[in-house]
Amino acid sequence: MDYELAIENAPDSVPGGTGILLIHPSTGETDRIDTEFLNTDTDRFLVISTRTTAREVQQKLEYYGVDETKADILDTLSVERGYSRRSSDHVHYVSSPDDLAGVVDITREFLTENEGKRRISLDSVTEMAYYADDDRALEAVAELLELLESHDAVGLFHLSEEVHDAAVVEQFTDLFDAVIYLDEDGTVEADF
Template sequence: MEYSLEIDGTPETVPGGTGILLLHPSTGETDRMDTDFLKTDTDRFFVVSTRTTAREVKQKLEYYDVDESRAEILDTLSIERGYSRRTSDHVHYVAAPDDVDGIVEQVRRFLERHDGKLRISFDSVTELAYYAGEEDALEATERLLTLLAEHDAIGLFHLSEEVHDADVVDDFRSLFDGIVDLDEDGNVTATF
C-alpha cells in the first residue's frame, strides 16, 4: 500500500511500513507538519501524546481542520497529573508517560482494530525519553516501527535535536526510513 505525503521535500508517496523521524528545534512549529501528515490519504489515525493532554490534541486537530472522526488519541499525561478524564472509543489512557509497554500495546490494539490506510503520530519521542529514559524510548520506537511494518501503516515520530546528545540522535536516525529536518526558521530538508 502506498501513502501520499504532504510534507515539503519528501517523496510524493511512501510504502506502508515507513517510519519518518521529524527532527526539530525544541521551539519548532511542528503542529502544522503533524496535522498535514495526519489528514492526507488516511482512513484512521492514532496520536500518541506524551507532550500534551487529549483535550489539547483535540484542539490542535480542530484548529488545523483535521477530520476528528478518523482520530484516536492516547493521552499519557492526564492520569499521572490527576486531571479528569473520560475514556471513549476515541480517547485512551495509560497510567503515566513512562509506561512504555502500555503505549506500545495501545498502538498495537489500534492497528489490529482498523483496516485501510493507518497513520501514527508520536508526539514526542523526546518527552518519552525524558520520562522513561533514552534507552527505553529507543527500544519503544523500534517496537512501534515493527508494528507499522506488520500492519502496513506509516508513522511520524517527533524528536527534538537540541535536547539529546548527537550520538543519541544518530541512534534514532538509524531506525528510520525517512528523516525530515525542520530548522529554527521553518525550513524543511528531507532524506529518504
C-alpha cells in the same frame, strides 16, 4: 500500499511500513507538518501524546481542520497528573508517560482493530525519553516501527534535536528509513 505525503521537499508518497523521524528544534513549529501528515490519504490515525493532554490534541486537530472522526488519541499525561479524563471509544490512557509497554500495546490494538490506511503520530520521542530513559525509548520506538511494518501503516515520530546528545540523536536516526529536518525558520529538508 502507498501513502501520500503532503510534506514539502519530501517524496509524494511512501510505502506502508515507513516510519518518518521529524527532527526539529525545541522551539520548532511542528503542528503544521504533523497535521498535514495526519490529514492526507488516511482512514484512521492514532496520535500518541507524551507532551500534551487528549483535550489539547483535540483542540490542535480542530484548529488545523483535521477530520476528528478518524482520530484515536493516546493520552499519557492525564492519569499521572490527576487531570479529569473523559473516556470514549477513541480516547485512550496509560498511567504515565513512562508506561512504554502500555503505549506499544494500545498502538498494537489500534492497528489490529482498524482497517485501511492507518497513520500514527508520536509527539514526542523526546518526552518519552525524558520520562523513561533513552534506552527504553529506543526500544519502544523500535517496537512501534515493527508494528508499522507488520500492519502496513506509516508513522511520524517527533524528536527535539537540542535536548539530546548527538550520539543519542544518531541512535534514533539509525532506526528510520526516512528523516525530515525542520529548521527554526520553518525550512524543511528530507532524507528518504
